[in-house]
Amino acid sequence: MDMTLQLSRTVKGQEEIFNHGHSLRPRHRHILFSVGNGTTFGELRSKLPNCAELEAMVTDLLQNGFLQALRSFTPAPAAAQSTAGVAADFEPARAYVLDYMAALVGTQSPGYRKMREARDLGEFRAVLPMCHKIIAAVASPHQAAEMEAEVARLLRT
Secondary structure: OOOOOEEEEOHHHHHHHHOOOOOOOHHHHHHHHHOOOOEEHHHHHHHOOOOOOHHHHHHHHHHOOOEEEOOOOOOOOHHHOOOOOHHHHHHHHHHHHHHHHHHHOOOOOHHHHHHHHOOOHHHHHHHHHHHHHHHHHHOOHHHHHHHHHHHHHHHOO
């Protein structure tokens, strides 16, 4: 497994830890607990040096929906970028935030609903801090910062 692969708990994984689901074996649960949002596999390996089956158990947690590999976005090809500027990039940025929030905090979040209703760049920018706070509180500050950085890249600000 790639040592730089970033892992985070899914909603299912968070429920297992925080709502005391106890549907996992203790060793799997320990690994899930050890994964902070944005933890690389290498960091996890150093936290659990005596776990010989770490890779197999992480794979199990990924396949069963308790963990997810964080996305790595690649820049859009230059030919696909619009010359209309920031306004043309508003919709991909909004779609990115909606997708990111759905994966981390769900679609019932007030921030998700307000972002879905944002119709222009001004509304988008007004709702973005709320989304940042929600992700920082529910998932992690690291993931909230990651979202902000990707939005800035998409908006080219």
